[in-house]
Amino acid sequence: MFTGAAVLLGVSAGQAQAAEVAYATKCVPPSGIGLPDVNGTTKVEITAPATAKVGDTVDVVWKFTQAASKNPDIIDLPANSVQPSGTLKAAGAQTADIAMQGPRENPAIPKGGAMTLSDMKGTLKLTAAGQVTLTPDAYVVNALSTDTKCAPTEAVQPAATITVTAGEGSSGSGSGSASPSTSPDPSQSQSQSPSSSASGTPSTSPSASESGGDSGRTDFTGKVVDIPYTCQSPIGEKKATSPIQINATKNGGSYDLTVQFKKSVMDSPIDIPAGKVKPTMQIVLGGADEGSVKVEGPLNSAPIPQNDPIEIPDLTGVYKPGATGESTLSPGALTIEAMGTTTTCTPDSTAVSLTLNTAEQASGASGGSGSSSSSGGSTSSGGGLAETGSGDHGTLKALGLVAGTAILLGGAVFTFMPRRRAS
Secondary structure: OHHHHHHHHHHHHHEEEEEEEEEEEEOOOOOOOOOOOOEEEEEEEEEEEEEOOOOEEEEEEEEEEEOEOOOOOOOOOOOOOEEEEEEEEEHHHHHHHEEEOOOOOOOOOOOOOOOOOOOOOEEEEEEOOOEEEEEEEEEEEEOOOOEEEEEEEOOOOOEEEEEOOOOOOOOOOOOHHHHOOOOOOOOOOHHHHHOOOOOOOOOOOOOOOOOOOOOOOOEEEOOOOOEEEEEEOEEEEEEEEEEEHHHHHHHHOEEEEEEEEOOOOOOOOEEOOOOEEEEEEEEEEOOOOOOOEEEOOOOOOOOOOOOOOOOOOOOOEOOOOOOOEEEEEEEEEEOOOOOOOOEEEEEEOOOOEEEEEEOOOOOHHHHHHOOOOOOOOOOOOOOOOOOOOOOOOEEEOOOHHHHHHHHHHHOOOOOOOOOOOOO
């Protein structure tokens, strides 16, 4: 008994504390679906250590005891289809925005049922002695590729306070850094580095010669590039980044192209019939050549059972060069036709996946009557798109997520917010 009491006494100074706050919240449904904003009350419980030392990195947990609204009377949400993320404000002895994120874990939520959100976690490195308060702020609820954004409409009271004492690593600074303590959802994790192919072999650009051609080579492997898209779908706009690779096989004077998406897209929340998804893409030409080449994938040949991965098929097409010299191939606009709906994804920027040393063919790409059309996206003077980074786009696979959503919902309106009933 005495030993147990001593152990308890030894840990009580840093024991975790939990406190709940409630605050008025405005939630904005996804754009383009015609539902009004909703005002509700969010109740949050924050758990953090009561005491710690400067230099410590502490774990913080955000638990939703009440979301701002219920699931609307539109669609049942499957299990493990909802993921929350948000910001926790640190103030007092130091200030920081703590990025919080929860796993995509939830029970099945029926139409009109209470929203059940997973606990969000984050970490904070303590940089100054004194009182550090933790206050919940805005959060986002993601489900089936749609985001509902919620933010406080009143001043929120701190939900927890950490008493920080001086210790090793004290910087005396009043600012701090924070990062999520949990790994992002697997469906949102990035692929391998864009500088390598799927096999791990760095891609190489063939050396150019004045007469064109590829010095006897027949197979060319592109590098994986992360392409940020803005997608216009039946349920509104969605920004998404997808890792893509373009490969080519020389066939006479032309090239057989294969475009590969490097990640499985998502698990299907419902059963999807066979023959309902048709993806196509425009590959943007640059360098010596110009225009674009259409590639397309087959319809899904088999039904996709609920909770099985939605796989992305290879997209194929033929590139007939219209110029001699080094020609570049970059992912361009992406179109998904699904159950009578069309989703168009336009790249905000692109990057070269493959460089070929081409020889001009009659009626080739820049000849005007070949397999090309105007490029999808904002073009540069070389006929391609600006090779910039992915900006603030979240990592996800645009094709599967948007196409899957269009199929699953059949173009139906979807959001977390309840629909207003007629009086």
